[in-house]
């Protein structure tokens with residue numbers, strides 16, 4: 051049984067609030083990222099707070115430890131409940147992000163293997179497995195693994211065990227189905243197949259039911 055996270059990659063406050071309100075009661079969390087935040091500013095977190103579900107900042111943080119800590123301060127200061135970071139900058143950068151998240155009472159998820167075809171160039175295979183081990187050693191709350199390659203997500207689950215969560219993008223527009231991964235993950239991340247739907251609430255409801 052997996053939760054449903056909406057990837058709210060729309061532009062502008064009005065559209066973001068419209069989609070979030072339309073999906074009320076059908077979501078377990080909202081993931082915001084560069085498309086929305088660059089078009090609205092971080093104040094959008096307060097605007098979305100009415101949904102009363104966690105807002106997770108997908109900034110795929112990838113910098114030196116000090117900069118990562120400063121990014122976390124802003125994200126959690128704005129009211130986010132979680133942040134998503136890359137791991138490929140190394141264990142010290144990752145530890146800074148995990149520790150800053152926990153210092154602010156938030157959670158930190160680590161991208162290990164990505165869902166798109168180009169992930170096979172670097173963000174997959176042994177690199178992904180090393181990053182999963184690094185995420186576990188750093189005390190991260192969970193990892194990101196692809197719904198488009200369920201067998202890989204199963205492998206990464208084997209590495210991190212059951213005490214960490216997996217959130218999995220790639221369902222819907224990228225071709226994966228909730229049934230492909232729900233037994234391996236704690237949440238599926240769905241964007242376009244919900245926010246571009248004629249009836250976002252109905253689309254979210256269907257994904258949520260299928261993820262259960």
Ligand code: O7E
Pocket residue numbers: 057058059083108134161163164165166194196217219220221222223224239240241242243
């Ligand atoms: O394809 P969509 O429209 O359902 O959107 C998928 C969302 O998941 C989108 O925000 C994209 O940036 C994100 N995502 C992936 O699609 N693949 C990945 O490997 C990783 C992410 C992601 O969210 O990373 C952090 C969770």
